[in-house]
Amino acid sequence: MPRIDRRTFVGQSLAAAGVMTFGTGATRPIASNDKIGVSVVGAGGRGGSHINAWLKDSRTEILYVVDVDENAGNRRCDMIAGEQGKRPTFVTDMRRTFDDKSVNAVSTATPNHWHALCGVWAMQAGKDAYIEKPICHNIAEGSALIAASKKYQRVCQTGTQCRSSSAIQNAVKFMSEGGIGDVKFARGLCYKRRKSIGSLGDYPIPGEVDFNLWSGPAQYSDPRNTRGRFHYDWHWQRRYGNGDSGNQGPHQTDIARWGLGIDSHPVSVVSYGGRIGYQAERKDPNYVDAGDTANTQVSIYDYGDKCIVFETRGLEVKASADDELNRLFDSSKGNKIGVVFYGSDGFLVQRSYTHCEAFDKNFQPIKTFKGSGNHFGNFLDVCESRKMDDLNADAREGHLSAGLSHLGNISYYLGEDNKVSAEQAAETLKDIKSLDDNGKTLGRTIRHLEDNNVDLSKYPISMGPHLKFDPNKEIFPDSPTATEMVTRNYREGFACPKAADV
Ligand SMILES: NC(=O)c1ccc[n+]([C@@H]2O[C@H](COP(=O)([O-])OP(=O)(O)OC[C@H]3O[C@@H](n4cnc5c(N)ncnc54)[C@H](O)[C@@H]3O)[C@@H](O)[C@H]2O)c1
Known part of the structure; x- marks a missing residue:
């Protein structure tokens, strides 16, 4: 995949994502149907829990599974096809799913060193993000996530489910x-x-x-x-x-x-x-x-x-x-x-x-x-309501x-x-x-x-x-x-x- 300049990418993606900007600067993604389109990034042990949570919630449709391990990703796609009645697309590079306007939310369970970059890229592209703990691999990355969430008015939930x-x-x-x-x-x-x-x-x-x-x-x-x-x-x-x-x-x-x-x-x-x-x-x-x-x-x-x-x-x-x-x-x-x-x-x-x-x-x-409690559900509630204060683990x-x-x-x-x-x-x-x-x-x-x-x-x-x-x-x-x-x-x-x- 050619390297993408992030600023160009963001501009293109926000437009492509059909993101509407409201007077306050808050934005709401428009789904292609009435469901929240999800891209699950990282389909190992914890990614499996993310998938199960989205499958259980009728508000979502899993559109993509991203994994750099072809076997892990395809196995999950086969399983989802059976449950969801529709096989998600499997890709190895998360950026392909950030380019898709029908994706509203990204949930990431990659290894820790990828969490913040995945979250920042996703929010720059206009997606809401559920990011596993620890949400960053170093302190500066955590600040970048806060800034991205504020700047792009995206929901950013940390995977510390005890909060719910x-x-x-x-x-x-x-x-x-x-x-x-x-x-x-x-x-x-x-x-x-x-x-x-x-x-x-x-x-x-x-x-x-x-x-x-x-x-x-x-x-x-x-x-x-x-x-x-x-x-x-x-x-x-x-x-x-x-x-x-x-x-x-x-x-x-x-x-x-x-x-x-x-x-x-x-x-x-x-x-x-x-x-x-x-x-x-x-x-x-x-x-x-x-x-x-x-x-x-x-x-x-x-x-x-x-x-x-x-x-x-x-x-x-x-x-x-x-x-x-x-x-x-x-x-x-x-x-x-x-x-x-x-x-x-x-x-x-x-x-x-x-x-x-x-x-x-x-x-x-x-x-x-x-x-x-239902931490994934809390994330979806806020994706829908855009009431950021209702998020349990921002x-x-x-x-x-x-x-x-x-x-x-x-x-x-x-x-x-x-x-x-x-x-x-x-x-x-x-x-x-x-x-x-x-x-x-x-x-x-x-x-x-x-x-x-x-x-x-x-x-x-x-x-x-x-x-x-x-x-x-x-x-x-x-x-x-x-x-x-x-x-x-x-x-x-x-x-x-x-x-x-x-
Ligand atoms: N909230 C919880 O209770 C909880 C529980 C377990 C794990 N976790 C977190 O979940 C994360 C994943 O843990 P795990 O045990 O599933 O690890 P794992 O190694 O089993 O799975 C990680 C998966 O991510 C894939 N991956 C790596 N880089 C990727 C990339 N760039 N794009 C897409 N996929 C990529 C790997 O191929 C692998 O399939 C960790 O950060 C961990 O801290 C949270």
Whole structure:
């Protein structure tokens, strides 16, 4: 496909898309029939959930499936044909569907490094966009999405479906009405076992995959695939994914931020951890896993008067590692992922998408919240009504929550070579302002590693620098190196524009 100049493309596409401009600048796409025409971009595991959601909602028709893997895309098209009675068109390049005026909405479940560019291109072409979490691969991309949504008056929903769960909505409301007193601190937890993804190597690129399009905005110095399983395991390679802090994290940090009523980036961050335990798991001291994101990580976000801590544990979690938390979040009883809010009068725990529970100070349950929701439906409601305030997870919410994983990872990546003992880590954390007991959290993390037979003298954790962040300018005032990591170098033809240039 010839390279398209985006400004020309936008002009042509808005005209071609039959977009009407109203007095306020708000626009409404005109569908070719009375249905919302959808292009699903990325038809892997999560793309399948998008497809199922659109199939279930009579307001939509899936017009396109886009995947750079021919087999994955065609399989989905066959399935949709059976359900929808009409086979969508399969294409490998998303830009072809942005050119089609009958497409009103784009839903994207590509790997993370593609999310923002896909969303910006879609909105520039006049489409509404449902973008999976994390909606961006770096902080600058998140700002670009907000700008595009505003400039083109497009609906931009972040795929953090917990925002539409009635259990969590009601629990957040309960807290905002003082249900557990004054709440200033929340801990997000991702205790999700992640085994090694296999050794770092030079693996064939599957013949059915267009690797140029798959790589898109992500730099590669030579076209190699260094992981054994091509799909999904990109999550653990930082060029494409963001580790579990950017995979599971954006759900829990989003709930934490929402529950605490925080509407900005933090003013500082520090993160520590490592990709640890796989040498023992493989019984090979020299084993090098193909992933380069942390599987064990603690990030501390300071908002001045409030604080969020996010903990990732990829090794086996035993209840013994979590004695302090066990009364609220007992891992031995299956609590592996969630958020714990600490209030002056009690606690509130998010246990799942459909379940939250409040406790008094003595750990006695006081209220249970149950219920689900329809996040895809909320997106379609707003596509129809154009009442942007009704959207449950707009680009700004997505950006601020994805931003937490990016900030944590910037500190972690910058400190990767700063290997420290548990004592040295404790010494560093003593001086870092936080509403958590930094020493206790570190202690539980170290105990967890030891429980998993990690020899910390051979495989120590890394301690990232404590970085000040300017939440408005989105720069690290004391670290030009960290500020460089707010964006990335893009491949020609796949650059995500800056917010000012969308
Ligand atoms: N909201 C949730 O609960 C939830 C759950 C799972 C995954 N996700 C998110 O969904 C995204 C996809 O995850 P997954 O597990 O399905 O990954 P996956 O690797 O299984 O699937 C990604 C698919 O996208 C395709 N793809 C890659 N580049 C593309 C491009 N340029 N155009 C079109 N298709 C392209 C791949 O070929 C693959 O089929 C991730 O960002 C993940 O964070 C969200």
